[in-house]
Amino acid sequence: MTTAVTTAGHGTGPAAVTASGGEKRWPGREPLVLGVRHHGPGSARAVRAALDAAMPRAVLIEGPPEGDTLLPLAADPAMVPPVALLAHAVDDPGRAAFWPMAAFSPEWVAIRWAQGHDVPVRFIDLPAAHSLAAAADPTWGDDEDEAHPGGDDEAASLRIDPLAVLAETAGYDDPERWWEDVVEHRGESGGAAQVDPLASFAVVGEAMAALREEYGHGGRDRDLVREAYMRVQLRATRREFGHEVAVVCGAWHVPALTAKSTVTADRALLKGLPKVRTETTWVPWTHRRLARRTGYGAGIDSPGWYAHLFGATDRPVERWMTKVAGLLRDEDRFVSSAHVIEAVRLAGTLAAMRGRPLAGLGETTDAVRAVMCEGSDVPLELVRDRLVIGDVLGEVPDSAPAVPLQRDLARLQRGLRLKPELLERELELDLRKQTDAARSRLLHRLRLLGVDWGAPAAGRGSSGTFRETWRLRWEPELFVKVAEAGVWGTTVLGAATARAESDAASATALADVTTLAERCLLAELPDALPVVMKALADRAALDADVGHLAQALPALARSLRYGDVRATGTAALGEVATGLAERICVGLPPACTGLDTDGAVEMRGHLDGVHTAIGLLAGSDELSARWTEVLRKLAVRDSVPGVIRGRAARLLLDEGRLDEDEAARLMSLALSPGTPPADAAAWIEGFVGGTAGGGMLLVHDERLLGLVDAWLTSVPPDAFTDVLPLLRRTFSAYEPGVRRTLGELVRRGPAASGTVPAAGEPGAPGFGAGIDEARADAVLPVLRLILEGDRV
Template sequence: MSIHILGIRHHGPGSARHVKEYLEKVKPDIVLVEGPPEADNILEWVGKEQLRPPVAILAYQPDAPQKAVFYPFAEFSPEWQAILYARNNNIPVRFMDLPMAHQFELKVQRTPAADPDAAPSVNNSMAPYIPGASIVRRNPVAYLAGAAGYADEEKWWEHMFEYRQDPVDVFNAVAEGMQALRQDLQLPYDREEQLREAHMRKTIRQAEREMYTEIAVICGAWHTPALLNMGKAKDDNELLKGLPKVKVATTWIPWTYNRLSYSSGYGAGINSPGWYEHNWRYPTDDGTRWMSRVARLFRDQQKDISVAHVMEAVRLSTALTSLRGLPKAGLEELNEATLSVLCNGEDILLQLIRDELIVSDKIGEVPTDIPRPPLQTDIEKQQKKLRLPQTADYKDYVLDLRKDTDLERSILLHRLEMLDIKWGHRYGPSGKGTFKEQWRLQWDPGFSIDIIEKGNWGNTVEEATSKYVQHQARTATSLKEVCTLLETAIPAELPAAVAVLVQQVNNLAAATGDVMQLMTVIPGLVQISRYGNVRKTDAALVENIVAGMITRICISLPAACIGIAEDAASELLDLIYNMNDAILILQDDELTKQWQQTLYNIARNDSAAAMLSGYATRLLADHRQLSGNELVRAFSYAMSSATPPPIAAAWLEGFLKGSGTLLLVDNDLWTVVYNWMHQLEENIFKQLLPLLRRTFSGFTKAERRKLGEKAKGGVSGAPGNHHQMMENIDTERALKGIPVVLQMLGVK
């Protein structure tokens, strides 16, 4: 009976190659792999064409989906190759780590950033780097690399192990290195780690009792010494006795190289999965094939790259390899050669190589008949039906809501957005009330957790979204929050949820006496009425509520404009601005009359804030309810010398909010403003100058230029001062021309 302990580096292509070669040589009759035993029942899918790495095992608590962990696998992962060997040769394969049923209760979260012993990273690849204790436990390779003078443990491992030919020597060296590391460092040994290794040994003993003669064990390099020294079964059993236990479910999910490039719930991220895949598929490549891929990428970006460029870059990388005494050109040498020859020293192009080749946006595939939560099944079904594939890279869609397929796509994306599954992000021409929406989609494997968590609300997207939104509506206490939900529920086409939201809006609106809160939500509710036309939704659901709220606003607003500070007046002015736009959109004669009467009450109330009174007057002019001499009288009264200059300036700021076009086209108003400015004393003018400057800064550049030109012309708008022009007229000479003019006009 033989037990073969193969200490590996997670996601190392050299380790994967050595594991495959070793298994083919010793031909074990059972394979044990570090991983969650709860996933043994889904290993039958490995080797089937529809399960294409990168993929991950998702282990989670059904009653608490936020407690979950991923076990990712790439094609070049040693564990994947070990499982694949067992499946292809019809021998048993099992996971042997401590069950997640126990780990979920015992797991202690650690991050390198929280390790007080962690040393800072350095950029010099040959500078010593000695990491802290927690990093050593998670990644012992980092310590060995630092001891050898490497800042990058991936580079050290690549040079020391990836290119070795004899797998037996490699695994013996790994075992010796880890044994020395664990003996010399004397690191704190936490209970969770003891339990994990105890369960691994227990699984090995179980295989022995089942009379397997060649047992292959694939585990992280750090655990190798603990499994070579089996110890006493009694001690391990005592240690594992009485552990807390929870229910755990597992499934396969697609993974991405982007997610594989960093630690994601199980602590074995790598920096360059795309490069590792290249090494796995082309182990004898001297750099020529890699440089050809770089050249192809640059040509796709319209860069002029020739065959000579590629050959010269390969020669340079080979020369660097020889100078550094390395067995083979690594990624660093190839990148340096690329920077010098293909990029002309512009390192910005290296980011393109990193994104497309070194990391890559590859995403795996999972068979549709693998057991998974019902909600996830429904999402994938709709994605396939609507031709919205899961992609690791961004993909943009412009949806025309007049087309049935695009409308269904929009509904699905809005529903997922309301479920907090942020697959799609709206941007660009996504204005409400139009027939066009623009979305950018990017799938993240982490959505699997969100889907499982939201699956408690229903088995389909529509059911889950509707129940989840209804729950939010019933627990919300803010009118603005409920109105926002209603605004987003309309495009998601959730009639049951909309009915609950409408009722909640009605209840909260009736209970609030805050006119500003009511005015805040009116524009959003009016937008909903616009959606009614675009999406063939019954907008009458909210029209009655909107009408009632506007009536209450019209009654309460004049009183709210009295006795308020400047900051509050500015805030209320913006609300009135949005409110007026909403009234214009509704085009309801009765509501428009109510609003105009409210503006009259504000404009004529001497106690109202001057800024609001001025803006109300301007809106009445825009509504053509105030014009001609009546408008001039109102303007003259507000700007008269009897009005304190600060109040007159605030009134003018409100009247001119957003546009000074009225002053350009109405000379009577211009004359009133000009004369008011002309009669101001110098010290008062200096006090008002910041306020006036703020008023005119809101105008367009063209408006400011034309107003400046008009100001040079005085009251009449002609060059020079009107009074000076009158003084320069020769009256006696002018009288002599009158008879001639009368004769020309035919007047006797």
């Protein structure tokens, strides 16, 4: 997405004139071009001082002209930066661009100044209608507004960073440190800048002119077109207001705006530009999205630090250290006022030793690390994340233009008390409560629309169907997602319904339709469900692949379960699920023969899913009996791969359909000397690997452990290397405590004879010789309270 331009420094074409005693003076007969660094607090303060001194009749700002009608909203008290202008193509909302502004952005300061002095203010950059239309055109050229990972290395090498070049010329190895010394600390350290608010613009403007003379347009092909449009707009404004016009733009553009150029040449550059219909609005933005590390082309390294410098009227270092101390105290770290005093002193000392006018971010960071963090970078990372970058989310008034879907979403968010927040938070929902159920519906509908505000998570509490856990985090890009989803409808319910119906019609895989049916039930889309059910029945009737059927059944079973919880009619869904299950019972045994290793592992996953799904289908005793017979066939059929035979035996054992003696017999057959070691290892993986409790089964049944141990020690050395990866995959999934107990049992020597320890005989390590029934019964009342309190 396009964003504002990354440039550096200040500049102006005409010679600067000192404004003293509040008297308005204008330098010459030319417009006042104030070159700035976007999102630079020093630039913002300098722009405000320059405008106060010059008192222009009109203010022009680098930005899309489509935003002119939205500028009055900047004066609304409900508008709290950081915010961004969002422009998107009407026919393709995903093609969008942002122009962010923070409180310390010079453009924002200029807008607020103009509104406060009743001076007309306008945007003069290339319209978004052209830039969005040309964004996909490779001949349009690389734009410095965008991040281009993996782009043309040669083109990237031609683009220059003016800030880095000036810093290197001044003998600095860090552009940010140079910027702080010459701009950010200028007001605090005193000097000529406090006398003449325009002088610095002239100095850096000359530097930019020298850079452009050396590097041309610096590899920024689009700048030529953008600057031509700016000159056209500047001429039009001069005809209306005369020469007393102030222009606030990136310093890199200053020489181009002050250079002599003909109207014919500029219009020739603008001829034939592509164009699309666009819509523009204000959206909340974040300090984190202003950071360069996010890939934002005009990003800065420390937006939180810059916001502090802009807002701190005096003693910025002392106030910063106080913020840091407060953050660390909130994290239960011991930080006293003495730490703050010592950190301030150390930062000042470091600045003096390094020849800096005031302590900058580097000095304050070093002081915080040494004094408050005791030399550790762990708490320092928290300071960098929370303060240096910061988690600030702007606000936009309700009167800002928005697509109907966005307005409906905002209404639902207010009604459900779900305020968009930048920081990730966990939300626990009890679906038996009306408000929580409505929140769940909204979040599921948004996910179906591709607006991933919330993501389901495993909750800390009950795993029952009446509870849901979500992780919520609102990102500015979600406004674009909402605009894209607006093509489906004007309300969240209507849009989600239309999207579900469209997805059902276009889905080709049976599993996709069953997943969609589940999501419709979770989102409670009654109008979409019949369409989805018809598509599901059609796909199920035509699909004869057992793997596809097995992949689709679990989602249907979960849908039936959630339908019961949410009081949604699912009779038709139950019929389809039962039909799928019966077809699986018929086709699964033949489908499990003749499989290679990868196919066997995949089919084992399907086996687990179908087993769980059949257990969820209510009133299916006959189906359960048929499934048990299928598992018995798979467990004893030699043509079935070992991993499937082992898993089938394990599922029967867990369900009580296979006694322990029979399980031991099947294991003995699978691990007999006549079985190839690789097949035996696969059987073990299926029996005790992958499922929860596989290790505990071996811990509590020493006969099975003895069989595994005896087989393992009998594997020939030349075959052991082949089966080792499979065995490691099986046993490495166990918890550390289970692996340790198994090791102790093997070292002690399990009872391979098949007998269990009798009363008085030693049992497994950590366990008594026998069962103390009185003590075991004592836990039953507590267990009953837990289960009844969490019953679904």
